[in-house]
Amino acid sequence: MRFLKSNGGYILEHDGHLFSIRNTRDGRAYYQCRQKPCKASLVLTEIFDKDAPIPANALIRIGKAHDVHPPPITDISNLAFLEKVQNRIMLNPALKPRTAWDDEKLADPVTFASVTTTFDHSVSSLLKYQREF
Numbered sequence: 179m180r181f182l183k184s185n186g187g188y189i190l191e192h193d194g195h196l197f198s199i200r201n202t203r204d205g206r207a208y209y210q211c212r213q214k215p216c217k218a219s220l221v222l223t224e225i226f227d228k229d230a231p232i233p234a235n236a237l238i239r240i241g242k243a244h245d246v247h248p249p250p251i252t253d254i255s256n257l258a259f260l261e262k263v264q265n266r267i268m269l270n271p272a273l274k275p276r277t278a279w280d281d282e283k284l285a286d287p288v289t290f291a292s293v294t295t296t297f298d299h300s301v302s303s304l305l306k307y308q309r310e311f
């Protein structure tokens with residue numbers, strides 16, 4: 179299980195699938211599979227700030243199983259790569275998004291090889307991220 183930063187929020191990766199947060203209530207965060215119309219779900223417990231990184235003591239409960247659908251391998255590669263580009267911008271807000279993209283591509287060509295999104299497609303979210311810092 180890990181969290182991938184995306185547009186200032188977090189997407190949960192669990193067991194090769196991606197989940198978006200749907201709701202939080204009474205210290206529980208409810209997640210649903212991002213693949214429509216799959217209804218697979220997870221619950222994390224002991225979550226009291228849905229926007230904060232998930233604490234190490236968060237417990238996971240598996241809800242409904244996935245429909246028959248392939249794991250979103252390219253989506254995960256794209257998110258992981260964009261997160262690293264975002265981290266570069268966060269560390270150096272003066273960095274141009276294009277430079278951060280190219281630096282990360284050079285730093286991790288293995289991950290980049292499986293990335294299917296393009297800079298032009300991603301630039302608006304990278305610029306949005308830059309404005310937040």
Ligand SMILES: [Zn+2]
Nearest residue numbers: 211216218244
């Ligand atoms: Zn699913």
